[in-house]
Amino acid sequence: MTTRPGARPTMNDVAAAAGVGLKTVSRVVNDEPGVAAGTAERVRAAIAALGFSRNDSARLLRQGRTATLGLLLEDIADPFSSVLGGAVEEIARGRESLLFTGSSGAEPQRERELALAFCARRVDGLVIVPTGTDHRYLLPELAAGTAVVFVDRPAGRIEADAVLTDNAGGARAGTAHLIRHGHRRIGFLGDLPQLYTGAERLRGYREALADAGLRYDQRLVATGRTDQATVAAALDRLVGGPDPATALFTGNNRITLAVLRALPRLPHPPALVGFDDLELADLLSPGLTVVAQDPVGLGRIAAELVFRRMDGDREPPRRIELPTVLLPRGSGEAAPRTGR
Known part of the structure; x- marks a missing residue:
């Protein structure tokens, strides 16, 4: 038996070609038990000859999926x-x-x-x-x-x-790491403060300072857009002046990349810990210390x-x-x- 030119073969066509009932074809198509090996092989041969494929879309729609x-x-x-x-x-x-x-x-x-x-x-x-x-x-x-x-x-x-x-916990650990290495003027470069991640990472930074008995200084914090020009301007403000930041905690990988691009022009690059890992971060000199997410x-x-x-x-x-x-x-x- 052949189907009409251009028509999609149906399970009825397969059943007729294989000389079996529709239920037998359904069992073979759905890998269900109860079909003799020889019969199953005849059905699969008819499927191949006709070019039949199961219409999963219709089945899924009937299931509401x-x-x-x-x-x-x-x-x-x-x-x-x-x-x-x-x-x-x-x-x-x-x-x-x-x-x-x-x-x-x-x-x-x-x-x-x-x-x-x-x-x-x-x-x-x-x-x-x-x-x-x-x-x-x-x-x-x-x-x-x-x-x-x-x-x-x-x-x-x-x-x-x-x-x-755990955004706050990660930022707290990264900032505490800088404190353990002797830093007391730690700048924070973060994302938009209305974003949950930005706010939580700033909270972790502040908690690490408080745990170490250090005063939170708004002049060491810059949050907002993460484009290169904005981050570079914030970096200049944080590390310039008579009492600059000696270390930076950057709030995401976009900010970290922007800082890395700007660091070579600084006469005294600050220590740096970034939130989020970066590909090839270990190949930099020095390697980039990060708080890695999963x-x-x-x-x-x-x-x-x-x-x-x-x-x-x-x-x-x-x-x-x-x-x-x-x-x-x-x-x-x-x-x-x-x-x-």
Whole structure:
């Protein structure tokens, strides 16, 4: 038996070609038991001859699923985001789901537009690295059954799953490391203070100073945009003047990179500890001391959690926090210069 030219072969066509019933074809296609070896081989031969392929889309739609997942990052090109996204994709691939990815560009309105666009395409779940601070726009999607997990930063003004880094603890450890090496004038270069990660890392910096009995000095703190020009200007302010910072704690990898580009023009580069690891950081001279996050762990756990929600987990929202690791490599171990 042949199908009409241009028509997609159906299971009925396979059954007719193999001389078996429709249920037998269904069992072979779905790898179910109960079919004799010879019969199964005849069905598979008919499948190959006809070019039949299972229509998973129809089956999934009947189940209320589309086998798709949306991932919303701040910047898909950022090293931290790309590693996190790769971990989410690995889990999605293992669950035979397609992953749609977009970048918000750190713009809350863009984040909202992308998240709702993914939902309009009926993704089964969303993993979001949020920029905005109000996520009530997702309440109708949550009520409709879309699974949503936030990663790196928690949701704003709604209760939702969140997989986070111990930002305050990591910044506290990095700053304390500089204090142990004799620094008392430690500058902090951070992200926008309204961002959860930026605020938490500043909190950890302040806690380390307080633990050491050191006064918090606003003149040693610069937060805001992370572009090269802004960071370079802040660096000049922190290390210039009669009482400069002898060490710096940088709040994310973008800021650290901007500082590294500016350091060669400084006559007396400060000691440096950065939050987030960088590729080839150990090959610098001196090597870059960092507080390392676990973007693979963040992405993997967030993806596993969103799939559990898609599978029917109705437990209350969870907040999972992963630890950081301090990696001393040389840049954060230099003692303060004297006689500057």
